[in-house]
Amino acid sequence: MTPTRRDFLKTSVGSTALVSLASSVPLFMRDAAALAAPSKGDNVLVVIQMSGGNDGLNTVVPYADDAYARNRNTLRLSPNGVHKIDDYIGLHPSLDNLFKLLDANQLAILQGVGYPNPNRSHFESMDIWQTARVDMTEANAGLGGRRTGWIGRYLDTTAAAGLDVPALHIGGGRQPLALAGEQARAASVQSMDAFKLDTGGDTSLRQSIERIAAVPRGNANPGEAGDDLLGFLQRSTVGALASSQRVHDALARYDNRAAYPGTALAQQLRTVAQLIDAGMGTRVYYLELGGFDTHANQAPQQAGLLRELGDAIGAFMADLTARGHADRTLLMTFSEFGRRVKENASQGTDHGVAAPMFLAGGRVTPGLVGKHPSLTDLTDGDLIHHTDFRRVYATILRDWLGAKPAPVLLGEYEPVVFLR
Amino acid sequence: MPTDLTELDPQQAWAPYTPDAQRPWNIRRAAHLYRRAAFGADYATLTAAVDAGPATVIDALFTASEPAGDGANQRGDGSDAVAAFDRQMESLSSAMMGTGDPRALSASWLYRMVNTPAPLLERVTLCWHDHFATSAAKVTKSRLMLDHLDLLRSHALGAFEPFVQAISRDPAMLIWLDSTVNRRVSPNENYAREVMELFCLGVGHYTEDDIKQVARAFTGWEVHRDRFTFNKFQHDTRDKTFLGHTGDYDGDDAIRIILAQPAASRHIARKLARAFVCDEPELPDTLIQPLADQLRDNGFVIAPVVRRILSSSLFFSEHAIGRKVRSPVTLGVGMLRAFDATTNMNQLAAAVDTLGQLPLFPPSVKGWDGGRTWINSSTLLGRANLARAFGLGGQVKFNAGSLAATAAKHGVTKPADAVNWMLDLIVPLDPPADVRDQLVAIASGPGDENQRLGKTLQAIGTLPEFNLA
Known part of the structure; x- marks a missing residue:
């Protein structure tokens, strides 16, 4: 209740x-x-930032593509191991719990998301995703440059800015730039303890x-x-x-x-579920999972991280569904970039560009959204994106958070259909 | 003094405070001065301050913090605790740097704030850290952050123009603002923008074209191998036109021209007034102008303006007392200073970080927004829990031995006296009378003396008044 x-x-x-x-x-x-x-009625957005640049090709896998096998000598995933979505695409073997969400109509997979003239620096590209300011000319063109993030600016444009905790960053480290607004201030906490007055049991x-x-x-x-x-x-x-x-x-x-699994991400998502269930007015929760910068010996590292990600999201969605909050919760994952199509000489992959995003919740249009980028039509050995990430943000702002996207994103972006 | 700030006569506002029956010089006003200017002081210091009078106390704060005169690179009266402490800090900072973790530098800076014999200098340095906000999260190298902090401290009370010149050559700052490369063919506008928008003028006092032109003046100002270098081959020697001036200017010329703008002295005067007088309301321009004039007419030297503010009638009025939201750092450091206590500085760093302010890690180049933005449910509960940990957590070492022993040392034994004593030390405004009664009831409750005082301290740490400064 x-x-x-x-x-x-x-x-x-x-x-x-x-x-x-x-x-x-x-x-x-x-x-x-x-x-x-x-506030029972308000939609909630949960963002999971996958830091380091996740290898999209081995996450949402074009397992039937010859070019995939050719470019991934040691890292290619066997068609027998992937969770087949159709006769071309499958999910990484670690993502069995995300695969189950597809069956439950609670997962949308956006393919080929990126932005023009991609930057391959972790720091720069992460700033770009968080601020939604793609080039510095644009970043310099007022409205705070890259000092404010897209979520912070969203909060600035709505009454949510006046909420006690309009957005909450859960985890250690610095508060992500994405949450910085001109007026709105998000809080950062490590755990639920931050919302408990400790009197040592002295009632x-x-x-x-x-x-x-x-x-x-x-x-x-x-x-x-x-x-x-x-x-x-x-x-x-x-x-x-x-x-x-x-x-x-x-x-x-x-x-x-x-x-919930015992992983840090799962425990943080449990905290989010508890706070949603407690009726906190918070509109946006922001979590991070790091370690995706897999230049060498990628396979076991990525398998572990995707296991942590998929199992945590699976438990979170099951929990929210049981409590009746699935229909007002949307979870979004992103990484600052994908990785190059061809693997390197160290059983790893180097910084690339376009990659998939996961969107989970009770009101997503389930399944694959958009085509997988071609593995043969490349730019400098990189996939070519077809969906600008700002179109995804625009959709979330307009159709999920009920805000006008243009003032937040400084431009008009055609929404993508992934919500119903 | 009128209740509406806009009706205040500026000359009267900034005239020196003279105690009278309505505004007596007492423990509460002494605590206010120390809280704002020096992170706080213990009861013995406050009692001595009441005997000495405000002018003597302010003199002593400045003497400890200003250069000893004749340009000597030494502060205080030359002999003394200040120099010895600086040497101690040097070795502590080196040791912290050895860890390679810039967060350790935050802890060592907190140590300095708690223990320094020159607290005013540290307090003003913290203001400038907020003004020239640079984060170790991006700079990452401890050596550069330590040099940056030393730079802030060495200029904190001096002339502003050499300060900006030095900061414009500071590797940490230039790395932070992505300005390590500045080429003639593609001038880097980042630093030029911030030097006008944030550091010197404020929005609305320059144009986008001024930024482009000032960026050209700074071409060739670069950082190589963590050192500032002037790359003359990359410096644009053609004429630049900005803010009504034209010439073959370099970065120092640009700074001189920018600081000659009337907006510059007002910008800095307003910054100092906000830091020391009140968060709200915004002080009217008429009140800022005398401080701006003082800056402009005296070589833009900071110390005299800070001294004028801290000595003023306005500063000791109801317009200033309890009119700022206590920042996490001034809260944490202030509690330790007030109760003559110490703790593990890494834990203190973690605590103030949770409350939203880790020194050397500001959230953006704008620094911390301060005021009401310090406050939300999680930070308020964090403050209440910190107050509990302070008295009851066992991590704080009181120099008198315990919280109860600290109270006893000052002759405080009865519950009512203990409440008054704590309120005097750490709360700027009197809570309502029935609140005081409830605090006395907590102080009279079950448990041993330290338990009772610890609980009282937590209840005080949860007062709305406590979170003001």
């Missing part, structure tokens, strides 16, 4: 923290509730803290002359304590009916 907005208001008014406010400051009450309110201390936060002070009335800093902090503190309580309650009733 997911609490609705009305449930939240009901329980909040009954809770010790907020009871004193209900009569005295109704506007504050409403605002505090809105700040931390569970009386917790209650005191909640009572103390609820005592009115400052001007917490955001409607009129604007709240002051103290009012803002009080509102935020009440909201944070409510979040903590909600996360605590959600964990208490979370019965782990979906088993």
Whole structure:
């Protein structure tokens, strides 16, 4: 059961923290509730960044293509091992759980995604994907250059920017540029613990803290002359304590009916599922899986990483489906580039260009979207992309997040059909 | 003083603060000064400050932080703790550099903030780190980041023009802004843009064409093998025209011309005022102008303007006290300084990182946005949990032995006194009276003295007032 907005208001008014406010400051009450309110209806986007440049050819595999076998002397995957989608394309043997999502109508596979004049530097190309600013002339043409990311700019253009945590980066390391907006600020956390007030199990201390936060002070009335800093902090503190309580309650009733693997990515996706289930208003979750830069001895490394990816996404979708959130969740994977068609002399592959993207969720159009790029019509030994990644972003912005793509992407991009 | 900032007379606002019955010089105002200018101070320091008076305290803060005069490369009164501490830091930084992990440098900088006898210098250096924000996440080489930080510190209170000239040659900065190559045939506009937009003028005070022309002035300014080099073969020697000037300018000329713009002194004056006075509201131009004039008329030297701000009537008014959101670094360092305590600096670095501010790793060239952007549910709960860990986690070493012993050292024994003592030390604004009563109830609860004080500290660390500075 997911609490609705009305449930939240009901329980909040009954809770010790907020009871004193209900009569005295109704506007504050409403605002505090809105700040931390569970929002059942809003769609959620989950992004998994596959850092290092994943070898798309050995992920979504043109197993029946002679040119594939020719170019991949040691790395080619046997037709017997791949999960066959049709008589030409199959998924890497490690991706059995993604393959099952195809059957469940919960996976779309976009082929041949890239951008013009591809950059083969990890850093540059990752910036390009995250900022959706492809060349520096364009990047220099105002609107923050490559200082803001596409998700951050999306948040800037919507009311979501005013949410408590409009976007959340889960994992260590730096916050991805994709989440940086001019106004909107995403949060970065390592785990659910970041949303729990630790009182060492001392309930009386917790209650005191909640009572103390609820005592009115400052001007917490955001409607009129604007709240002051103290009012803002009080509102935020009440909201944070409510979040903590909600996360605590959600964990208490979370019965782990979906088993997640023990990998870092799977555990992070479990956290995302718990937060969605707890009714956090967060619109975008951002996760990273690194290690795809497989210049040497690629086969075992990539097999392990794709295993981690596919099993984690499979568990996540099963969990969301069981909890009734699959239809409002869309998961997207991307990597900064694919790899060259021909393998190198170290049983690895070097930096290339176009690659596939996975889109998982209850409302994707299942199956392959777009053709696999030709393995013989190449540019400098690289695949030629046919779908600009900004068209994918445009689709997500327009059809999933309900935003106008042009102000975010600084241009019009024809949407791709992968949502129903 | 009027409640509306726009009605404030600028001369009166920046005139020196003189204590009176309405605005007495007391522990709370001394704590305000130390919190803003020096990351905070312990109770003994605050008590001594109340006896000494504001002017003497401010003098001492500057004496410890400014060069000893006659251009000597030494700060403070020459003898002393400051020089010894600088030597200690040098060896600590070298040791940290040996690890090859730039995050270790963040920890060693935090150590310096907690322990330095020249805290004002460190506080202003942190401001400039936010202004010339450069991240080790991209620069990656510890040596370059350490040199960068030393550069910020050595210019922090000095003249701004040589500061910008030095930063324009700083390998870390140029790597950070993708400006290690700047060729005559294709001038690199990145640095030219940031030097005007972020470092000197602000948006709206230059054109896109100015950027292109200034970029030409910086051609040939490059980094090779981690060192700045002027490549004269790549320098464009033709005339450039920008900001109303034409000539065969190089980068230093460009900086001189940019800083001569009236917008430059206003930009820097506003930056300093925001850093030390308040996050909100935006100070009106009329209040900024006297500081800008002071910069322009005195060779753009930073220290006198910072001193004027910290000495001012405005700074000790309700327009400044509790009018900033406490940043993660000033929170973490400030708690340790206030309670005369220390901790594992790698843990402190991890903690402030979780709260959104790891020194030497700013999120972008714009630095940290600060103000309200420090605050969301996860950072607020993180702050509350940090306050708990501070008192009860066992990781913090109090120089007096324990939190209870620290209180006892200052004659604090009763619960009500303990609450007042902590509020004096770390909270800028008085919470409502009934909140104080509830805090006293927590301080009077079950458990031993350290337990009670630790819980009280966590409750205080969760006050909305605590997250102001």
